[in-house]
Amino acid sequence: MIPYRMRIFLFIIFTFFSLQSCQKKTSNTPKPKNTKPEIEEAILTADRFYSQKEFDSAFFYYNKLRSICNPVTDSENYITSLNRMAEIQQDHADYTGSENTIKEVLPYLKYAKKQSQIWSTYVILSINYLNTYDYKNAILYNQKALRLQTEEWRKLAARNNIAVILMEEGKYNEALQIFLSLTTKKEVLNNDEFQNKALDNIGFCYFKTHNPNEALLYFNKSLEIRQRKNRPFDLGKSYLHFAKFYEKSNSALAKEYMLLSYEKFTAANSVEDRMSSLELLIKNTSDQELRKYATKYVNIVDSIFEVRQKVKNQFARIKYDSKREREENLKLKSQKIENELQIERQENRNIISYIIILVALSLVVILYFYLTSRANRQKIEATYQSETRISKKLHDELANDVYHTMAFIENKNLSIAKNRENLLKNLRDIYSLTSDISKENCPLVANKNYAASLNEMISEFNNSETNILTKGLDTILWSEIKKNKKVAVYRTIQELLVNMKKHSSATSVLITFKKTNKNILIIYVDNGKGIDANQVLTKNGLNNIENRIFAINGSIDIDSFPDKGFKVFIKFPIIR
Template identity: 70%
Template sequence: MRTSLYIFFSFLFLLSCQKKDCKIAKPKSKKAEIVKLIAIADTLFYDKNKLDSAFYYYNKAKFICNPVTDADNYVAALNRMGEIQQINGDYAGSEATITEALPYLKYVKKTSQIWNSYVTLSTNYLNTYDYKNAILYNQKALQLKTKEWKKLAAKNNIAVILMEEGKYNESLQIFLSLITKKEIINNDEFQAKALDNIGFCYFKTNDLVKAFYYFNKSYEIRQKRNKPFNLGKSYIHFAKFYQKSNPSLAKKYMLQGYEKFSSINNIDERLSSLKLIITNSSNKELKKYSVIYVNLVDSVFEIRQKAKNQFARIKYDSKKEKDENLKLKTHRAENELQLERQKTRNIISYIIIVLSLSLILVLYFYLTSQGNRKKIEATYNSETRIAKKLHDELANDIYHTMAFAESKNLSLTENKEQLLNNLDAIYSRTRDISKENSTIITDENYSKTLKEMISEFNSSNINLLLNGIDTISWNEIDKNKKITVYRVLQELLVNMKKYSTASLVGITFKKTDKSVIINYTDNGKGINLNTITFKNGLHNVENRILAIKGEIDIDSAPDKGFKVFIKFPV
């Protein structure tokens, strides 16, 4: 009791020390500051296309976010940063940024942020020609519980990727299914894009009639909206359509496409248009557009490289600043807690030493007490069992033999022989009891000892069959299990000889990968398991098998013989 109280108060002391440290180290919430930084990045910079400044503020918000407790803001900031890098052609940098968010998507509550992460990542893979992963992340986006238009957008992305892979028939089936959806029909821009892509798939599969129909249908919608990028895409597809059949008309569309993309300074589409123009030009015109192409490539490379370096520097500087601030905070906190922690460590050390010694002593006395009690119980049970056997099996026989010797004339030959037979029976029973309680050999001679014990029950009236005993690798079996097998079989055979009047007994041994199986069968008179006279013997048999984590099943009925199934692990 005194030890328990000591342990309890020690635990309370340790708990109070831990709580004290936790209160000191608990950081203040920065959620309001994070929301403010993201709002500045959104409204003042991202919406006004000042992407470098927007990137700076998103990165600043991300670095003070806890990615577990404030996963939505953390992932939102990373998504925006990845989009900005993607706009600037830094697909590898964008992929690295979005990848930072992936481990924390499981904490995000807004499914739209998860969708943004997957779609941005898929676009990066598409632009780096990793079509397999591009499709994979669109499929992940499709599995999310989002608005229907987002599911349709993901399907559209998959169709575009298949088109880029040259799988035009597969892509076509998806686009055709999309244009039947009300969300697409009610969205002119999305509908025109899908129709244009359907036309391109038909063009690539040489169905020119359908290709022109869908190109033209898309162009009519785009003319109404009059957006340069979308019109430029239609012009380029018309150019490709007429490239072989009407080169001059194709050239006209190429130049119109280039003009539209130049008006909005869309670098990638300008370069794509110039490639097409150069392919279909010659002489001075070829030289003119080749020079424009080379200069544009050089300019784009320089601009994008500067952007990449700038974004990398922003991320590096923020990390460096965060690491330095963290070091300063840690150093200050350690100075404040140094004395307190030193005292706590000393006290905890003393408590642990005293507690450990107390537990060792308690455990020692407990185990010693348990061991002694089990030894006493085992000794008592053994002595009780032997005493009962001596009383049940020998006392009456000795009394009857003594009475016979006193009342009969021992000079007569038949009386003398009867007395000798009685004494021989008493001797045999005494020897059996002695063997039941003698030490069992468990070394390499165990198999021989077990056979000898079993064979002693073979007689002129009992035919005993033994099978499979030599198939068991007894040297691999635990000593206690071998003793248990010996005693259990001995108990069964003694009961058979005393009660069953069996003439045939079979004992079969079988080894499996992990177990040893023993089947005992005799053709005796059988027993009613509910009213047996030697219930204690069977109870001992069951307890012995269960003690070695084995299984036992006893099956018998009057005039039906006696069967025992035993199984135990090797």
């Protein structure tokens, strides 16, 4: 059988852990979504469309990839997607849109693990600045690309770009020195495309710096490589430079090169360069031919403007729709997070409430255990004191009387009437003392029969030698008085009567009871021997009386002198 206290304690522990279990169940949050499969699918789809030159679809999926990737933890895919998007916009002459796209990368380049990605970002940005005539920034970003720890061919490409920008600024001598240095590098000599571009640009710089012989030499070297590779765009570039070279010295030959360049740029579908060829033809023709080339030029301008505008709008719409969708998702996520925070705050308040309840219950249990334990200790202590006092009385009083009686029987002749009377008197005294001790230790009646019990106890001390009177006992409503006070009164009067019988030889005793508005007064008077009031505290009986009265917030006053009787005035409050 589990003790009652232990059952309470186990119940509290069970309640606490049940609450904790419920709390854990409600506090489970969903795991972050795994976006890796979605990212891999977007990369494959975007790269496939890019390789097939379906740039609108490629742009869409690269933009989707950009929105899925975390720019910090997945910087590689994030930077790649934006670089490709900017390249597509750049190829469609949307240089401002390309610049805005590529600038989204810049804050996250510090997380890039591959220097080649940073190099691509800088080069794309520099080309945008070049085509929007911001030559200073175009050179700046190529210089940044040069400082990166990348392959040698990337460094050479950045230097080549700087030289091209210098050509656009008209700084042909500076550009020429860079191009000449490039032609000594094995990476350039081993790459026909790189080499023929460098040679063609060197020839153009010599042409612009009025060195026609050198210009023609390098033009021919470049053309020889390009004719061998037979790439329309590269051939168109060489023919265009030959047309400009012969424009003033041999107009017929210049016109032939203009037409050849126009033909090659048309085959390469290079609209910008085809317009450059038409501009030269318009400038160097007249009459019907001028009208024909001008019409072609205007048609190309109109069509290219319409196409580019559509492409710009398409790319802008893709980015806008993605941005709006992302903002809506962020709004939904923020609402979800706010809801989760509110739930978490409520859960935290619940936890605090549970803790407060647990602490309160624990304090109640501890207080209950403490009070119960203290009551048990007090009960044990009271029992011990009572047993000690009874033992002392049995030893000091009853044992001595029994011993003297036994000695009297042994030494006296009981056939003599006087001796028999003394023996009977001694036996009555022993019986009376035994009765007193028994009554002192017995349970006290403190209910509605209290007055009768008190009166009965007093009457037992009344005999032929001592007359005891009570006054006002029945005038007090004892049911209004607390039990502990009634017990104290009972024991106090009993102690006074025991002392009177043992020590005072009184023949008359009067005990008066009075009630005032708030107090009970008890006056004890006998005509016995009396005592010295200065020695009252040394008497154990009177000391016990004082302790009982003080315990019920009462007061006691003793008035006695030797041979002048004994008086005790007792007062205690009814309520307090």
